[in-house]
Amino acid sequence: MNNKFCPKCGQALDINAKFCNKCGFEQASETQNSNISNQTQQNANVEEKFVNDGYNQQRDFSNQAFAQQNNVTFADAMSDMFKRLFTISGCSTRAQFWYGQLVLTLCLIVLRVLLLAVYNPLLNSVGGFRFLRLIIIVVSLLTAFLNTVGIILMFRRLHDANLSGNFLWLGLIPIVGWVILIVLFCQPSKQEGKDRFGDYVAPTKTAIIFGCAVTVIFWVITTTSTTVTAIEQYHWNYEYTHYNPKSDEDYDTSDTDSSSDDTY
Numbered sequence: 001m002n003n004k005f006c007p008k009c010g011q012a013l014d015i016n017a018k019f020c021n022k023c024g025f026e027q028a029s030e031t032q033n034s035n036i037s038n039q040t041q042q043n044a045n046v047e048e049k050f051v052n053d054g055y056n057q058q059r060d061f062s063n064q065a066f067a068q069q070n071n072v073t074f075a076d077a078m079s080d081m082f083k084r085l086f087t088i089s090g091c092s093t094r095a096q097f098w099y100g101q102l103v104l105t106l107c108l109i110v111l112r113v114l115l116l117a118v119y120n121p122l123l124n125s126v127g128g129f130r131f132l133r134l135i136i137i138v139v140s141l142l143t144a145f146l147n148t149v150g151i152i153l154m155f156r157r158l159h160d161a162n163l164s165g166n167f168l169w170l171g172l173i174p175i176v177g178w179v180i181l182i183v184l185f186c187q188p189s190k191q192e193g194k195d196r197f198g199d200y201v202a203p204t205k206t207a208i209i210f211g212c213a214v215t216v217i218f219w220v221i222t223t224t225s226t227t228v229t230a231i232e233q234y235h236w237n238y239e240y241t242h243y244n245p246k247s248d249e250d251y252d253t254s255d256t257d258s259s260s261d262d263t264y
Contacts, residue, residue: 074099083203084156085149086211090201091160093189097153104150108143115139115226123233136226144218148211157185162193 006020072080077099084090092100118135122128155165167184170177 072096072099078103081149081153084152084201085203086152087201087203087207088152088155088165088210089159089207090156090198091189091194092153092156093160094157094186097157097160097185100153101150104146104153107146111139111142111146119230123230129230132230133227136230137223140223140226141215141219144215144222147218148215151214152211154181154185159197160189160193161185161187162190162196163187 006023009020009023011020011022072093072095077096080092080096081100081103115135119132122132122135151168154168158165158167161184163184167181170180173180
């Protein structure tokens with residue numbers, strides 16, 4: 001005997017029963033039950049298809065955005081670097097990082113060549129040491145600024161590879177540490193890194209203050225060391241010029257001959 005159960009009280013009923021003999025609840029026919037089941041299945045299929053389409057669309061959008069971020073031009077990299085000079089949070093792609101480091105390195109080389117070009121002429125000229133100290137202060141400030149921007153750019157590159165910025169401590173290890181860092185900087189971009197550290201983080205006042213403070217610290221260290229070296233060399237040149245006694249070869253032999261003739 002085929003039975004069915006009341007959906008309200010669970011009472012076992014005959015398959016053809018129209019009402020429950022216990023609670024009196026009206027029972028749906030087999031055709032209605034089949035239609036309800038089919039409708040429920042159709043709703044489930046539609047919902048599943050909607051979820052899958054939404055997931056696929058979101059994944060395609062993420063992949064497209066990820067590809068656009070990797071297709072970075074030189075102008076885009078420079079614009080991003082200057083917008084986020086002192087922002088450690090966020091990520092920078094390999095193109096953004098290497099374009100930025102290229103420009104920063106060229107600027108540092110130009111500043112170094114400029115300082116070396118005027119260093120000795122001003123150091124040995126009369127009154128040129130004061131002007132040399134002013135140049136040292138300006139060059140040291142620009143050098144500190146560029147170094148700060150470069151280090152912050154390294155933080156964002158590591159974030160983009162889903163790595164912590166603490167890996168920069170490897171730079172304290174001579175040669176080997178920097179070889180490891182270069183390998184880490186060459187790692188491809190990872191979506192996990194953008195989800196973890198944020199893709200583009202707008203600069204904040206705190207980040208700007210922090211960057212300025214680090215720049216000032218680097219500036220003081222660089223200016224002090226370079227100025228001390230220049231002062232030591234200046235005093236050495238002064239003492240050598242004014243207090244170095246003449247050797248025997250510096251004396252003119254003609255003076256010796258004339259003095260000997262005067263004795264007779």
